[in-house]
Amino acid sequence: MPDVKKAVDQVNQLSLEKQLEIANEKYPDILHEERKEKEKTLPELKNVHGKVVMRLAPSPSGPLHLGHSRLCILNDEYVKRYGGELILRIEDTNPNNILPEAYEMIQEDCRWLGVNFTKYVVQSERMLFYYETARSLIKQGNAYMCSCRVEDFKRDLMNSTACPHRDVSPEESLEVFESVIGDMALTEHPVLVIKTDLHHPNPAVRDWIAFRVIEKSHPHTGKKYRFFPLMNFCVAADDHDLGLTNVIRGTDHINNTERQKYIFRYLGWKLPDYFHYGIIHIGDIILKTSMMKKGIIAGEYTGWDDVKLATIRALAARGYKPETFRKYWIDSGLNDVNADFSWEIFNSINRQYIDRSSDRYFFVNSPEKISVLDAPESKAHLNLYPNDDSRGFREYDIKSNPTLYLPAEDLSEMENGSIIRLKGLYNIRKEDGKYYFAGIEIHGERKKIIQWVGEDSIPFTIKKPDGNDDHGLLEKHATGKIGIIQLERYSFVKKISDSTALFLHR
């Protein structure tokens, strides 16, 4: 150790240039270590043999939202990596939970995200297949028709006791099944139950319900069917029938996977490889489709793309880029630990994608009207993008002793006698509540630099996700400009008209 210290001391005696020189001569390798920023990638999937078949399986209760985007991107990434098929499967076997427009919206959302599904499947079109699968299970004695009251059925499960219907013969169950899927009037609403293990330690896995009667008309199939399969049943049947090789989904599905495995076992099907990742909790924004729907009906939101919502289309409308979603979810990885979604990081990624293409403009929030005394006639000269004259300019003729609008907050923070810089124009000094011209020089003592607008500015509203819209004035030069812009010192926004923009992020 003393030798090491001695050596280090010796090296440190030398100048940096000298050190570099020696290193260059003798050990060129160490200097070329430039840590290349490795693009983070998803871990390899286990049990991949050749091409994969994966799926997205949303229910059509509404358009896709931020939470769905994760599943979409992850599946898409793996299919792109290994090659194969990505199936978009619409899970619409609950007529009570369907928004007819959602079938189309979901596909649009996928395309916008750059998620290229290669096959589109709608479950309500596969009812006969589900019935056939159910018959097989009944004939095997692995499924039975039950007409117990809900409470009795649940109580039996908790007590690990069999209900009276569990032991009826397959023939008898099949007969009941056929009558329920037929068009006879029903006196009771029986269900089809998959037999598992009444003593399974996890009550969630004990005999579970596979079909139930819903008399309501289905948006796609009308009144043609009334005995609808539940998610666990169709997922198992479809995952096999569509040839899924790998299934990745959230840990909230772990028990469902256990239930679905019974069907695979009974029918001798090969299981796909399952992976369950931790759930990412997304806060500060409305994510539940049912809540959104309610709010839209109540007029609280303008539609599925309202700024306050976290649907893909709402975020797209505000100016988030598809690449942002992709990078964020890849960076988040496939951890099996639950985590919190970070708007901070999400926004930071988005900023990288939009900054260079966003022109800069002045917006004064909560403006205060002032007159600048002793001010000569001037010209304001401002870049559309900092340090890049090729992008063009915003130019204004400012008359002498002009009336200007400045952010009230910045003015109130000014101390008596202090000087502030109006960006692209000149300096002003505050004196006894009045404002005086204070020279045009930029350099010299470091001053705060703020945005401003003139009398030709336009009333402008920024709609914000939290519902507290900002009102102020936008510089005239922005008229006609539509799209993502940066309002200097305020935020990035998506300008949608000459009077309105949607708030994006700082």
Add this chain to the structure above:
RNA sequence: GCUCCGAUGGUGUAGUCCGGCCAAGCAUAUCGGCCUUUCGAGCCGACGACCCGGGUCCGAAUCCCGGUCGGAGCACCA
């Protein structure tokens, strides 16, 4: 309550399977500096983490046991 799972800085992650190259990498945030006519971008720097306690081992973020804390599920939703 029952079943299962997990625990790395303020936040998100890498590493954990197959112990040593990890006195722990990256991103983001924060704070400084440079640059800049934005509180934006870029560059440089600083700050900051292996839940606790035992055990195995020459060696533990990594393996084992216990504890604590957190989470998911327990629907005739998906």
